[in-house]
Amino acid sequence: MSAHLPEFENPPVVEVALAVQFEPIPGLTTPQLGLIWDQRYRRDYPRVEEHAPLDPVVERFGTPGSTLRDVQIQLLNKPPTPRVWFLRSDSSELIQIQSDRFAHNWRKTGEGEEYPRYDEHIRRTFVEKFGSFEDHIKREALGTLVANQCEVTYVNHIECESHASLARVLSIGVLQTKDASLPELEELRVSGSFVLPDANGAPLGRLRFSIDPAVRRADNAPIFRLNLVARGSPTEDGMRGIMGFMDLGREWIVKGFAAITTQEMHQIWGRTR
Numbered sequence: 001m002s003a004h005l006p007e008f009e010n011p012p013v014v015e016v017a018l019a020v021q022f023e024p025i026p027g028l029t030t031p032q033l034g035l036i037w038d039q040r041y042r043r044d045y046p047r048v049e050e051h052a053p054l055d056p057v058v059e060r061f062g063t064p065g066s067t068l069r070d071v072q073i074q075l076l077n078k079p080p081t082p083r084v085w086f087l088r089s090d091s092s093e094l095i096q097i098q099s100d101r102f103a104h105n106w107r108k109t110g111e112g113e114e115y116p117r118y119d120e121h122i123r124r125t126f127v128e129k130f131g132s133f134e135d136h137i138k139r140e141a142l143g144t145l146v147a148n149q150c151e152v153t154y155v156n157h158i159e160c161e162s163h164a165s166l167a168r169v170l171s172i173g174v175l176q177t178k179d180a181s182l183p184e185l186e187e188l189r190v191s192g193s194f195v196l197p198d199a200n201g202a203p204l205g206r207l208r209f210s211i212d213p214a215v216r217r218a219d220n221a222p223i224f225r226l227n228l229v230a231r232g233s234p235t236e237d238g239m240r241g242i243m244g245f246m247d248l249g250r251e252w253i254v255k256g257f258a259a260i261t262t263q264e265m266h267q268i269w270g271r272t273r
Contacts, residue, residue, distance in 0.1 A: 005251060006258035009270030012226075013115045015155035018126040019096070019103035020147050020242050021056060027142030028099045033084050035140075036097065040132045045086035045095060053083045053098040058149055059232050061195070061203040095129055103151075104129050111218070118250050127243065134239075147234050147242050150205075152249035154257070156226040158265070163187035163213035163222050170211060172260045187213040196232055196252055205232015205245065207252045209260060226261075228253045 037048060083098035092113075096103040104126045106116060116122065137145050158169055164185045172192070191210035198204040207230045214225040230249030234241030258266070 005254045005273070006271065007273040008266070009272060011115055011257075011269055012156040012158050013154055014108040014157045015105060015153070016115070016118070016122050017103055017105040017151070017153040018122065018246055019101060019151040019153070020130065021058075021101050021149040021151070023144075023146045023148060024100040025137060025143035025145065026099075027140065028081065028097075028137070030081055032140065032142060033081070033097060036133065036136050037084070037086055040136055041086045041095060041129070045088055045093075047085075047087040047089065047091075049085040049087065050082040051085060051096075053080050054101060056100060056149075057231065059203075059206050093125070097133065102130055102133055123243070123246065123250075126246070127239070130242075131239070149231060150234055150242055150245040150249065152230045152246055152253060154228045154253050156228075156257070157214070157216065158224040158226055159216075160222055160224055163224075166190070166211070166224065169224055169226075169262060169265055170260060171262045189213070194252075194256065196230065196248070198235070204235070205230060205249065207249075207256050209256060226257075228256055 037045070081099045083096060083101070086095040086097075088094070090109055092107055092109045094105050094107070096105070104122075106122055106125075108115070134145055137143065160166075160169065164187065166188045170190060172190075189210070189212050191208070193206045193208045195203050196205045196207055207228065209226065209228045211224050211226045214223050215221070216223050230245075230252050232245055232249070235244030235248070258271075
């Protein structure tokens, strides 16, 4: 981990995903997805699932609507190519591919399992698996891969006494009222965004966060689910530009996580820097 970033011994992170969105590749059909799995990923990711494709999402600046979701119209006789998941046997990692998107996810699957860290595993695995995907696209002459958005996502599950205790967790935008005309607050949701600048100060992307009440599946205990998503344009063409944004986005997520959470939580998570 970079020396200048906040660091925690026991962060509450349960999932990390790196994703790149690109212009649709016409040749990336369902049979090709099967071929990619069999030739590139099957040994390490033996399980396969099909899911509905995600709509393209692009961060916009200077126009109405900060995020644009493109709606793709499909002919009735040509259903959309599915989004496929290639999963490890224990579901701890998965690769997602659709005609305009590639992602790699790490997920915490067991109590006590440690987050494998960005520099040590998350980044390296994405570079390797995406590189193999890009190589297949070139070898099969399926089309040209032109990245238009990159995305870094961190999901955190934060233990709490009740869903009314958000002020203990979040240090930004927390509503508190002492008005006796209202009963005790039951739960609260908070979301927001920050514009991420490039090296020249121009808008490059956004850091979005949201925190919602949830219930932990294992024991039905109350938790807060804190999502942080950094999304924006590659810093330059090619893999160098894709990873340039990934590294920047992850850096903003780590700094943002520390900035919007309380010192009390930092002690619980073992902040060392």
